[in-house]
Amino acid sequence: xxxxxxxxxxxxxxxxxxxxxxxxxxxxxxxxxxxxxxxxxxxxxxxxxxxxxxxxxxxxxxxxxxxxxxxxxxxxxxxxxxxxxxxxxxxxxxxxxxxxxxxxxxxxxxxxxxxxxxxxxxxxxxxxxxxxxxxxxxxxxxxxxxxxxxxxxxxxxxxxxxxxxxxxxxxxxxxxxxxxxxxxxxxxxxxxxxxxxxxxxxxxxxxxxxxxxxxxxxxxxxxxxxxxxxxxxxxxxxxxxxxxxxxxxxxxxx
Amino acid sequence: xxxxxxxxxxxxxxxxxxxxxxxxxxxxxxxxxxxxxxxxxxxxxxxxxxxxxxxxxxxxxxxxxxxxxxxxxxxxxxxxxxxxxxxxxxxxxxxxxxxxxxxxxxxxxxxxxxxxxxxxxxxxxxxxxxxxxxxxxxxxxxxxxxxxxxxxxxxxxxxxxxxxxxxxxxxxxxxxxxxxxxxxxxxxxxxxxxxxxxxxxxxxxxxxxxxxxxxxxxxxxxxx
Amino acid sequence: xxxxxxxxxxxxxxxxxxxxxxxxxxxxxxxxxxxxxxxxxxxxxxxxxxxxxxxxxxxxxxxxxxxxxxxxxxxxxxxxxxxxxxxxxxxxxxxxxxxxxxxxxxxxxxxxxxxxxxxxxxxxxxxxxxxxxxxxxxxxxxxxxxxxxxxxxxxxxxxxxxxxxxxxxxxxxxxxxxxxxxxxxxxxxxxxxxxxxxxxxxxxxxxxxxxxxxxxxxxxxxxxxxxxxxxxxxxxxxxxxx
Numbered sequence: 001x002x003x004x005x006x007x008x009x010x011x012x013x014x015x016x017x018x019x020x021x022x023x024x025x026x027x028x029x030x031x032x033x034x035x036x037x038x039x040x041x042x043x044x045x046x047x048x049x050x051x052x053x054x055x056x057x058x059x060x061x062x063x064x065x066x067x068x069x070x071x072x073x074x075x076x077x078x079x080x081x082x083x084x085x086x087x088x089x090x091x092x093x094x095x096x097x098x099x100x101x102x103x104x105x106x107x108x109x110x111x112x113x114x115x116x117x118x119x120x121x122x123x124x125x126x127x128x129x130x131x132x133x134x135x136x137x138x139x140x141x142x143x144x145x146x147x148x149x150x151x152x153x154x155x156x157x158x159x160x161x162x163x164x165x166x167x168x169x170x171x172x173x174x175x176x177x178x179x180x181x182x183x184x185x186x187x188x189x190x191x192x193x194x195x196x197x198x199x200x201x202x203x204x205x206x207x208x209x210x211x212x213x214x215x216x217x218x219x220x221x222x223x224x225x226x227x228x229x230x231x232x233x234x235x236x237x238x239x240x241x242x243x244x245x246x247x248x249x250x251x252x253x254x
Numbered sequence: 255x256x257x258x259x260x261x262x263x264x265x266x267x268x269x270x271x272x273x274x275x276x277x278x279x280x281x282x283x284x285x286x287x288x289x290x291x292x293x294x295x296x297x298x299x300x301x302x303x304x305x306x307x308x309x310x311x312x313x314x315x316x317x318x319x320x321x322x323x324x325x326x327x328x329x330x331x332x333x334x335x336x337x338x339x340x341x342x343x344x345x346x347x348x349x350x351x352x353x354x355x356x357x358x359x360x361x362x363x364x365x366x367x368x369x370x371x372x373x374x375x376x377x378x379x380x381x382x383x384x385x386x387x388x389x390x391x392x393x394x395x396x397x398x399x400x401x402x403x404x405x406x407x408x409x410x411x412x413x414x415x416x417x418x419x420x421x422x423x424x425x426x427x428x429x430x431x432x433x434x435x436x437x438x439x440x441x442x443x444x445x446x447x448x449x450x451x452x453x454x455x456x457x458x459x460x461x462x463x464x465x466x467x468x469x470x471x472x473x474x475x476x477x478x
Numbered sequence: 479x480x481x482x483x484x485x486x487x488x489x490x491x492x493x494x495x496x497x498x499x500x501x502x503x504x505x506x507x508x509x510x511x512x513x514x515x516x517x518x519x520x521x522x523x524x525x526x527x528x529x530x531x532x533x534x535x536x537x538x539x540x541x542x543x544x545x546x547x548x549x550x551x552x553x554x555x556x557x558x559x560x561x562x563x564x565x566x567x568x569x570x571x572x573x574x575x576x577x578x579x580x581x582x583x584x585x586x587x588x589x590x591x592x593x594x595x596x597x598x599x600x601x602x603x604x605x606x607x608x609x610x611x612x613x614x615x616x617x618x619x620x621x622x623x624x625x626x627x628x629x630x631x632x633x634x635x636x637x638x639x640x641x642x643x644x645x646x647x648x649x650x651x652x653x654x655x656x657x658x659x660x661x662x663x664x665x666x667x668x669x670x671x672x673x674x675x676x677x678x679x680x681x682x683x684x685x686x687x688x689x690x691x692x693x694x695x696x697x698x699x700x701x702x703x704x705x706x707x708x709x710x711x712x713x714x715x716x717x718x719x720x
Contacts, residue, residue, distance in 0.1 A: 027698070028613075029610070029611055029612045029613075029694075030694060030697060030698055030701070032698065032701075032702050032705075065336055065342055066342065067341055067478055068477075068478045069477065069478075098342060098343065098344040101342065103342060105335065105338065106335075107334045107335040107338075108334045109335060109336055109338060109339035109340075109410040110336070111267070111271065111334070111336055112333065112334065113271050113274055113275065114267070114270065114271065118270065122263065122267050122341065123339070125263045126255070126260060126263060126340070126343040126344075126345055127263075127343060128255045128344070144340070168391055169337075182327060200577060214339060229373060230705050230708075234644055267711065271631075297483045337521060343631050355538035377717075392702055402625065404628060405621075405625070409618050409621065409622060410606070412609065412614055412618065413605065413608040413618070414608045414609075414610075415608055418631050419604070419605065420600050421609060422604060423601050423605060423622060425596055426597040426598045426601055426624060426626075426629075427598065429594050429636070430629065430632040430633050430635070433636040433637065433640055434640070437640045452639065453640075456632075456635075456639075459632075460632060463628055463632075464625070464628070467624060467625060467628055471542070471621050472623065474617050474620070475618075475621055477617075478514065
């Protein structure tokens with residue numbers, strides 16, 4: 001299997017992308033969710049986004065997912081060629097590489113009244129993917145929901161829904177994966193599967209940003225830790241730095 | 255992915271969701287029937303009065319039933335925040351809106367297909383010679399209802415008291431449509447049915463203006 | 479400040495003079511006598527309302543294009559003023575109608591259209607009341623405002639085309655047809671006076687909205703500064719406060 005193929009055997013055609021936040025601010029009326037965040041996430045990094053509830057992690061991820069526009073500042077995307085060299089130019093704010101972004105959010109983003117297979121087919125079609133039936137079957141097999149392909153999502157347990165939500169986010173082989181507390185609700189088996197998937201994605205050069213406020217095995221894979229507090233970056237271990245001290249210190253707090 | 259293509263995919267999704275449960279459609283049809291029947295209890299119309307007030311009653315029943323039916327259009331997307339999933343996909347915002355408009359048009363049309371014959375029977379109005387012209391008027395009127403209703407469903411889904419807000423926003427805007435549609439239908443129900451070009455043009459104009467406005471404003475409508 | 483004072487002075491003078499003219503200078507109308515004098519203010523309020531609504535439409539479009547809060551402030555001020563003018567019109571109408579026609583209301587084209595207009599813009603205000611997030615409130619009400627304004631000509635057109643079978647009370651004999659010159663002059667004066675008055679109230683309301691927004695901004699600044707101080711290490715915080 002080629003190095004940057006997903007587990008369904010389809011080669012990943014997306015080139016690595018990084019995210020650049022330039023002085024991003026977000027206000028909701030009188031509430032400042034983000035205050036002047038400038039952060040450069042290089043292609044292929046695995047960033048652990050840490051912070052208490054209300055620190056701004058979800059808002060930052062939603063802005064990166066292009067679901068929300070910042071009140072001020074901008075978010076851009078940095079591309080790198082396949083052989084690992086940066087092309088030097090960060091794409092401007094007009095560039096919206098939606099096909100390359102996948103997100104696992106607080107909500108499942110799934111239709112309860114459709115079956116698992118129907119949900120995945122719908123998004124496969126919307127993302128313009130080919131060989132949909134095979135792809136969907138492969139994804140369901142991969143996350144262990146093959147036997148429930150024809151059941152309504154409404155009948156799934158929390159863990160199963162989370163697994164399907166993750167499968168949905170990965171369906172289109174995103175170059176950027178945004179994860180908002182993805183381990184929440186996953187059972188033991190799901191956590192093992194998820195960690196393995198993350199490791200494979202990291203190997204394939206996917207840029208991963210994962211927010212969490214609880215300890216979780218996937219944090220071992222992180223190459224960088226960024227801690228947010230009250231909407232600003234409090235600490236950042238940096239692209240070349242070691243995230244473990246920051247991760248360890250925060251784990252002790254949690 | 256073209257806008258129309260994406261809208262088609264979303265239309266398929268809406269139809270699949272609805273025909274699985276069929277609750278929205280049946281509730282809409284029953285509600286419209288209730289309005290029609292209530293009228294006859296409240297007013298006890300003679301045959302001549304039925305002919306005179308029939309068109310108005312029909313369209314009021316459609317508008318009321320429509321305002322109730324259009325609400326879940328966007329509020330349904332709030333469970334599990336599936337609207338976010340649609341917005342993240344590489345499709346234009348207008349595709350999302352258009353898909354829902356098409357779905358709502360089909361649902362309303364199905365409801366009308368059931369209601370108009372029932373209405374004709376209850377009020378002794380013959381629709382035999384005027385079917386195609388009636389279909390034209392119904393389609394144009396329904397398009398206007400569905401276009402503005404879907405947009406306002408997106409608006410009211412983000413506000414409080416959305417079940418009350420949607421009719422409140424929608425019905426005043428639709429009064430020109432109501433007048434034109436009722437007049438057209440009335441002239442079709444007469445002894446010598448006729449279809450005035452001005453009325454049809456007005457209805458078409460209404461639809462085009464608001465469809466264009468929806469297209470121009472859809473980015474602002476769906477953003478967070 | 480000086481400009482505003484001058485403008486208020488001019489408006490006050492205009493309104494006073496217009497009122498005096500309408501009540502005392504204008505000749506008594508042949509058939510309706512004293513009650514007819516309401517029409518001087520009645521017509522003026524319609525004109526003022528349409529001007530305000532046009533400004534609202536422009537403000538709504540401007541807000542969506544630029545996202546500047548001042549256009550939202552302009553929009554809501556305009557709608558409130560327009561609703562006020564519309565209410566005046568809808569109330570003075572029946573007051574006049576009862577002694578003249580014997581009925582308070584009739585569903586003729588103009589009245590029906592205007593009543594719908596009133597409902598439309600009340601809906602705008604209700605919508606704003608039911609939205610909490612200021613940005614959402616501004617953009618969604620701008621969208622509704624644009625739809626409402628596009629609807630206005632259609633409301634009037636549809637009523638004019640298809641509501642003519644109802645009895646049409648002659649309102650002024652058609653405005654401007656065979657009016658005595660003095661009546662016409664007083665009418666124009668009153669229209670101008672009502673317009674100036676509308677603009678005055680509009681500007682005041684707009685300034686009120688802007689002041690409210692400024693307060694919110696200041697509150698936000700204070701809160702974010704104190705959050706910044708709190709997140710600093712104690713020595714730096716001490717240095718800042720001394």
